[in-house]
Amino acid sequence: MEKKNIDWSNLGFGYVQTDYRYVSNFTGGAWDEGVLTQDANIVLNECAGVLQYAQTVFEGLKAYTTEDGHIVTFRPDLNAERMMDSAARLEMPVFPKERFLDAVNQVVAANEAYVPPYGSGATLYLRPYMFGMNSVIGVKPADDYQFRIFCTPVGPYFKGGAKPLTIRVSDFDRAAPNGTGHIKAGLNYAMSLHAIVSAHQEGYDENMYLDPKTRTKVEETGGANFLFVTRDNKVVTPKSGSILPSITRRSLVQVAQEYLGLEVEEREVLFEEVQDFAECGLCGTAAVISPVGKIVDHGREICMPSGMTEMGPITRKLYDTLTGIQMGRIQAPEGWIHVIK
Numbered sequence: 392m393e394k395k396n397i398d399w400s401n402l403g404f405g406y407v408q409t410d411y412r413y414v415s416n417f418t419g420g421a422w423d424e425g426v427l428t429q430d431a432n433i434v435l436n437e438c439a440g441v442l443q444y445a446q447t448v449f450e451g452l453k454a455y456t457t458e459d460g461h462i463v464t465f466r467p468d469l470n471a472e473r474m475m476d477s478a479a480r481l482e483m484p485v486f487p488k489e490r491f492l493d494a495v496n497q498v499v500a501a502n503e504a505y506v507p508p509y510g511s512g513a514t515l516y517l518r519p520y521m522f523g524m525n526s527v528i529g530v531k532p533a534d535d536y537q538f539r540i541f542c543t544p545v546g547p548y549f550k551g552g553a554k555p556l557t558i559r560v561s562d563f564d565r566a567a568p569n570g571t572g573h574i575k576a577g578l579n580y581a582m583s584l585h586a587i588v589s590a591h592q593e594g595y596d597e598n599m600y601l602d603p604k605t606r607t608k609v610e611e612t613g614g615a616n617f618l619f620v621t622r623d624n625k626v627v628t629p630k631s632g633s634i635l636p637s638i639t640r641r642s643l644v645q646v647a648q649e650y651l652g653l654e655v656e657e658r659e660v661l662f663e664e665v666q667d668f669a670e671c672g673l674c675g676t677a678a679v680i681s682p683v684g685k686i687v688d689h690g691r692e693i694c695m696p697s698g699m700t701e702m703g704p705i706t707r708k709l710y711d712t713l714t715g716i717q718m719g720r721i722q723a724p725e726g727w728i729h730v731i732k
């Protein structure tokens with residue numbers, strides 16, 4: 392298999408059109424068998440449900456080459472399950488888990504030339520998504536849907552080392568109590584755009600969102616869960632019904648307990664506690680963990696003891712262990728690595 396002529400280690404996180412994507416339509420109450428297509432464009436009616444009432448959910452996962460040359464994905468079964476939960480919450484039909492896993496494999500195999508080589512730091516990012524397709528003008532769920540997966544090669548998240556982030560406590564909320572914060576829906580991102588643009592204008596990398604009801608507890612950022620480390624090396628991660636259940640965060644919790652022998656607490660985290668933590672990181676598929684060096688709450692600065700130059704020591708161990716598992720350098724727990732070829 393000849394790889395595409397791409398400068399893998401200098402790729403950014405942008406859309407690069409690849410050769411094949413998977414499409415399946417839900418019409419007349421059933422999913423069709425699905426196909427790979429070379430057509431990257433979608434033609435929709437002007438009144439399509441997704442365009443009017445934002446009925447769409449998505450997922451994000453990566454395929455990459457391991458040390459021994461296999462092409463694999465990491466825990467795609469959890470993406471399949473989470474997408475089923477997201478769809479159900481927006482009154483969309485669920486795309487069956489086995490079909491999701493098969494579609495992921497088909498897309499990766501068909502675009503093998505775009506899977507970055509081991510050691511480049513780059514990966515093939517997969518974007519499964521689903522949307523209401525037929526015309527909807529009265530407010531109600533669509534009848535017809537399309538499920539798709541495309542992929543795009545993305546560069547190493549940290550070019551030249553992971554520099555700790557400076558984040559601010561946001562005055563905006565990303566989720567409502569009893570709303571949709573726990574599902575992966577485009578609507579949650581649409582409402583976070585103003586908050587992230589203004590954070591960037593003011594010199595911050597990210598927003599820390601507090602719980603929308605009491606504004607006293609830490610929730611997450613626009614696209615990553617928090618993981619804290621106490622001064623006595625306990626891992627603490629916020630628990631809330633309006634946080635998106637990150638697969639990376641759930642995996643890091645298991646790595647902390649089973650590989651590093653650390654105690655983990657998943658519980659409500661008061662913002663007032665944050666000043667007592669030793670390390671802070673953001674977890675998600677894109678970066679695995681991004682270290683946070685400083686948190687600013689309306690002018691009051693909380694500087695993490697781990698500092699502004701590198702990851703804290705526990706964050707570093709978590710990062711090295713999970714990326715080691717993903718790349719096949721460390722034995723993975725049963726079922727975490729799905730070999731495509």
Ligand SMILES: *Cc1c(COP(=O)(O)O)cnc(C)c1O
Binds near residue numbers: 614635639675677
């Ligand atoms: C996707 C996402 C995450 C990270 O989840 P992973 O499964 O680890 O990639 C965290 N928060 C939000 C809001 C997300 O949409």
